[in-house]
Amino acid sequence: MSISDGFDYVTYGSVCDPVELERFLGHTMTVNDRLVADGRRGTPVCVWGRHGIGKTDIVESVARARGAAFVSIAPAQFEEMGDLLGMPVVVDGGAATAMAPPEWVPREDVPGVLLIDDVNRADDRILRGLMQLLQRYRLASWSLPPRWQIVLTANPDGGDYSVTPMDDAMLTRMLHVTLRFDVKRWAAWAETQGMDPRGIAFVLTYPETVTGVRTTPRSLVQFFERIAALPDLRADLDLVTMLGDACLDSSTVSAFVAFVNNDLDILVTPEEILGARDFAPVAERLAELGGRGGRRVDLLATVCTRVVNHLRQRTTRLDATAVANLRGLLTLEALPADMRLAMAQDLMLLDRSLGATRVLADKAVGRLLLDLAAVPS
Structure with missing residues (x-):
């Protein structure tokens, strides 16, 4: 108990x-x-x-x-x-009664x-x-x-x-x-359901807003389904607020509005990371993200979690560009050591047909991860 x-x-x-x-x-x-x-x-x-x-x-x-x-x-x-037992019906020409089970009873x-x-x-x-x-x-x-x-x-x-x-x-x-409620498990499920990625990023960044009162995973899904048709949340912020107030706690709505105004534009999507022909600009954005507000580790963790969830849903093998970019992500100094190691473990567990383990085959990446693992916590 x-x-x-x-x-x-x-x-x-x-x-x-x-x-x-x-x-x-x-x-x-x-x-x-x-x-x-x-x-x-x-x-x-x-x-x-x-x-x-x-x-x-x-x-x-x-x-x-x-x-x-x-x-x-x-x-x-x-x-x-x-409603549970059923209702009596007359049988044998009125000589007896029997119980007719409710319609819902499996037969x-x-x-x-x-x-x-x-x-x-x-x-x-x-x-x-x-x-x-x-x-x-x-x-x-x-x-x-x-x-x-x-x-x-x-x-x-x-x-x-x-x-x-x-x-x-x-x-x-x-x-x-x-x-x-487990925020990472929920986010992985939400990716499989095609949930609005802005909503997934918000929950990963601010899991404490899932209060369990009016804001629950169920009511968040209701909210995200209704904002999915709004391409520019900032332009429709009044409507976004009304939709949030309709199903969420006021504290969650306030946090989401702040997220739209302050964090949404600077988050890097999995598609941008994996598909960038030149990883340097992406690395600069991630480095800026890590340094923003004193060091937004929460936002970096959101980015990494979404990348792993995206890879879990991917059905095609990673090309050379995606592999190189993932190596660049793992060697990014802005990422804390524990975050890099956790992501490396996730890559090891992915389907081998995806080719994600090729990221770890690089000598420089392997040496870095060994060095990081050896550092006392």
């Missing part, structure tokens, strides 16, 4: 980032599949975490990646037990995932009604098909969340894990 700062937020299980959560869910689902094949029941998983950080999307993504069918329900919308005998979203937003009666489903994968009126699994999401107990506490009898029917 972990308690967050500010409020007495109560969560359960290890705290993990999105990649770790995907691995955990994948492994757990594989084990559950094996248990079912042996005639035993799997165990549901409950993913805890603050609102808007991507719990639901990750669960659905894992299910889709496994080729599983996916059904999501929100028990907070259930008004009565009939196909295929691998599937039932997501019970925001489970602790439900009324206490509904929570108690779910207990048999979590333990036996069935209720009095219907059963899940054999190859279906159950995953739940929940907001933390305590603090400012309006949730129904779950007692030990319910908690012990599940495995638990807690998702936290």
